[in-house]
Amino acid sequence: MMSEARRLFDQMEERNIVSWSTVVAGYANIGDMGPARDLYDQMPRKDSVVWVAMISGYGKIGNVDEAKAIFDKAEVKDEKCWAAMLACYAQNGRAEAALELYVEMRKENLTVSEVAAVGAISACTQLADVKMANELAKHIEEGICRRTVYVSNALIHMHSKCGNIDQAMKEFNSMKIRDVISYTSLITALADHGKAMEALSFFVEMLKHVIKPNQITFVSVLGACSHAGLVEEGMRYFAMMTQVFGINPSIEHYSSIIDLLGRAGQLERAYSIVANGSGFNDPEILGALLGACRVHGNVEIGETVAKRLFEIEPENTGNYMLLANIYASLNRWEDAEKLKRLISLRGMRKSPGSSFL
Numbered sequence: 622m623m624s625e626a627r628r629l630f631d632q633m634e635e636r637n638i639v640s641w642s643t644v645v646a647g648y649a650n651i652g653d654m655g656p657a658r659d660l661y662d663q664m665p666r667k668d669s670v671v672w673v674a675m676i677s678g679y680g681k682i683g684n685v686d687e688a689k690a691i692f693d694k695a696e697v698k699d700e701k702c703w704a705a706m707l708a709c710y711a712q713n714g715r716a717e718a719a720l721e722l723y724v725e726m727r728k729e730n731l732t733v734s735e736v737a738a739v740g741a742i743s744a745c746t747q748l749a750d751v752k753m754a755n756e757l758a759k760h761i762e763e764g765i766c767r768r769t770v771y772v773s774n775a776l777i778h779m780h781s782k783c784g785n786i787d788q789a790m791k792e793f794n795s796m797k798i799r800d801v802i803s804y805t806s807l808i809t810a811l812a813d814h815g816k817a818m819e820a821l822s823f824f825v826e827m828l829k830h831v832i833k834p835n836q837i838t839f840v841s842v843l844g845a846c847s848h849a850g851l852v853e854e855g856m857r858y859f860a861m862m863t864q865v866f867g868i869n870p871s872i873e874h875y876s877s878i879i880d881l882l883g884r885a886g887q888l889e890r891a892y893s894i895v896a897n898g899s900g901f902n903d904p905e906i907l908g909a910l911l912g913a914c915r916v917h918g919n920v921e922i923g924e925t926v927a928k929r930l931f932e933i934e935p936e937n938t939g940n941y942m943l944l945a946n947i948y949a950s951l952n953r954w955e956d957a958e959k960l961k962r963l964i965s966l967r968g969m970r971k972s973p974g975s976s977f978l
Contacts, residue, residue: 623647627656638664642671649678654687669697673705680709700726704737711740711747719744720753733765735772742775746782754783774802781810801832809841817849824858836868843877847884855881859894870898875906883913892922904934911943915950923947938964 630636630644641664648657657678661671672695679688692698692706703726710719723741726733733741738761745753758776761768773796780789789810796803804827811820824842827834834842839862846855859878862868870878875895882891891910900906907930914923927944934940941960948957 623651623653638666638668641665642668642674645671646674649674649681652678652681654678654682654684667696669695669699669701672698673701676702676705676709680705680712683713685709685713685715700732700734700737703731704734704740707737707744708740711743714747716744716747720748720750727760733760735766735769738766738772739775742772742779746775746779749782749784751783751785754779754785758788770796770798770800770803774800774806777803777806777810781806781813784814786810786814786816799830799832801827801835801838804832805835805838805841808838808845812841812845812848815848817845817851820845821849821851821854834862834866836871836874839868840871840873840877843874843881847877847881850881850884852881852885852887870900872903872905872909875900875903876909879909879913883917886917888913888917888919888922892926901929902933904930904937907933908940908943911940915943915947918947918950920947920951920953 626644626647630640633640641660645657645660645664648654648660654675657675661667661675664671672691675691676688679685679691688706688709692702695702703722707719707722707726710716710722719740723733723737723744726737738757742757745757757779761772761776766772773792776792777789780786780792789807793799793803793807804823808820808823808827811817811823820841824834824838827838839858842858843855846852846858855878859870859874862874863870875898878894879888879891882888882894888910891913895901895906895910900910907926911923911926911930914920914926923944927940930937930940941964945957945960948954948960
């Protein structure tokens with residue numbers, strides 16, 4: 622698509638700022654900053670559209686310094702430029718810089734857009750800054766920007782991370798329109814704060830409203846089932862995720878199922894799920910299962926899983942040590958020593974912070 626746009630641009634006998642900005646923005650929007658920068662440097666004059674596009678483009682590829690250089694050199698910095706720079710900081714883990722820019726925007730009496738507000742809320746969430754969270758919530762109440770679903774979703778997440786689950790619930794209840802992120806944010810907030818049954822009730826409500834859950838939704842739902850010890854409910858939701866919604870399980874989903882079944886003393890069932898799925902070739906998932914065998918002292922499954930891990934990751938000492946620790950926990954010291962000697966013979970180094978117990 623951009624190749625065709627560039628071809629037409631190159632054929633133009635006369636170009637105005639709109640044609641220049643359109644092509645530069647096109648490249649920047651897809652993160653192709655090489656040609657975007659080449660054209661940007663050739664532009665006879667620039668405007669807010671191209672500055673915003675370049676700042677956002679550099680933000681997408683994680684080049685915050687170049688984005689800041691564009692921002693600093695912008696001849697006229699309007700609210701959109703400020704918002705783009707704030708969002709760039711927030712998206713790239715520069716939370717403190719994002720909040721500093723937000724405070725500066727307020728001092729300059731600049732209009733805070735939805736983009737700027739969500740960027741500031743995201744930055745506050747990253748820092749779990751309770752004081753700033755209260756200030757931002759107050760500013761939103763005062764109407765600094767439209768209270769869109771995106772702003773409300775960000776507020777739910779912020780309140781949760783700052784430990785204020787009541788405010789998160791209040792924000793959710795005030796929303797006239799809710800989407801998958803709204804429900805997922807609240808479900809995650811409730812699950813993280815030990816309110817598993819409430820989290821699951823909102824998941825049921827979500828399904829009643831025909832809002833399709835995503836991968837993250839199910840991570841929180843399965844986590845809630847695990848913490849509440851709801852084995853059959855967790856298994857039912859896992860099946861729903863894969864069979865009804867066609868979501869392939871990730872390491873987070875498998876870890877929740879392994880934890881759920883492990884706590885219930887059903888590691889054989891967990892092994893069956895992993896062995897019959899894609900997880901039997903994934904070292905992270907197998908590692909989670911081996912770790913559960915260590916916690917629950919299941920040497921039979923532990924040996925089987927470890928053997929598979931030794932095939933996939935022969936140089937990963939952590940797997941050998943986990944199995945050795947399973948042996949040690951059952952007073953099988955001779956087997957533990959054999960693995961310790963095997964590590965020494967192969968010249969493998971133990972992972973920092975690990976030991977044979």
